[in-house]
Amino acid sequence: MATHPEWIVCQFDLRTQNRERIEMFDALNHHGFAMDLVDKTPTPFYYYDLDVLHSTLEEINRHISGYPFMVHYALKANGNPLILKEIANHGLGADLVSGGEIKAAIQAGFKPQEMNFSGVGKTDWEIRLGLSHDIGCFNVESIPELEVINELAGEMGTTANIAFRVNPDIDAHTHKYITTGTADDKFGINIEMLEPAVNHALQLPNIHLRGLHFHIGSQITQMQPYVMLCQTVNKLLDQFEQRGIRFEIINVGGGLGINYTDPDRHLLPDFETYFNTFKQHLKLRDNQLLHFELGRAIVGECGSLITRVTYVKENRNKKFVIVDAGMTDLIRPALYQAHHEIQNITSRENSREMYDVVGPVCESSDVFAHDCSLPLTRRGDIIAIRSAGAYGESMSSGYNMRSLPQSVFHHCK
């Protein structure tokens, strides 16, 4: 970080799209959080460090430069317009799963030719929207969908670029709700049904088959599932080549995990090992492009959920820290039993206590952490829930008629 930064902070309301510049300040506490800011912004809010995002994007670009690689950002991880703009400015493509995301990506400045549209249930208006922008690729997940895309493209007098999403039947060894590439998942076309699907697509007049797409899951921290994916892809490419079919694009999806237990020492994911895995194991043909679709690994570590302690209460066996953020702001702990580091960023106490850190929502699952060791915590203290940049704000809801969390940025300019 620069020595005399000018921190420009703006407050952004996701729902009204109102952006308000708060003010500039340079006071940062030892966590890098701006304490002035905490006093001025109503909690809870998402705090995004755009410098971390910037470094992450530079690191990605450094590792892919000189290779026929293209990284697409999966917008569903975080659709905040300021984050999208920063990512688009670094030249990444976009991986989209709804018409709303197509619109957001266009607004943020992503190029339509560098957009992929995935999802098992694309509706007609969403397909038409993609066609009207002539997006780079529809990742097609079934034959019925292929036929609808062909028909709509015909009505519009255009051709649809597509790839087949293949289910490679690989277990990514991650949480059962975020594994997507085993034979029983709803995603993709089973590998044994791929050849007839390809033959079918080649005969449709308004379809331009560009490639094959795979996405095996999320929060993947071991390279073994990716090595298996490369082997599966190599075999498929050989088989199709024997029949004279060569694909322009191979898309290996996303899923690279981040470090939720020690974010301060691992602010950037290990992109080197990740991209090396594909450089080593995937046998790309001449003029073939390798696409990636990363979400969590790009935005996960740049965001924290900042919340204020409302009460500290003691029951017979437990001490509870009750904060003003809840599962409506960050649902990952409740939905996936996910772990996030929790830090009390204002306590100056040396003694530590074990607490359950919980939200105010009327659900027993509204718990951020069980048995979490924190410095002695009091009403009014500020808590940072770290590594919350991915699948945090984008999954927030208004349950219990709560407001959506606001977001605050800092950017060293």
Ligand SMILES: *Cc1c(COP(=O)(O)O)cnc(C)c1O
């Ligand atoms: C969600 C998703 C991604 C991104 O997953 P991450 O784990 O956030 O990298 C990529 N591709 C598709 C098709 C997805 O649905």
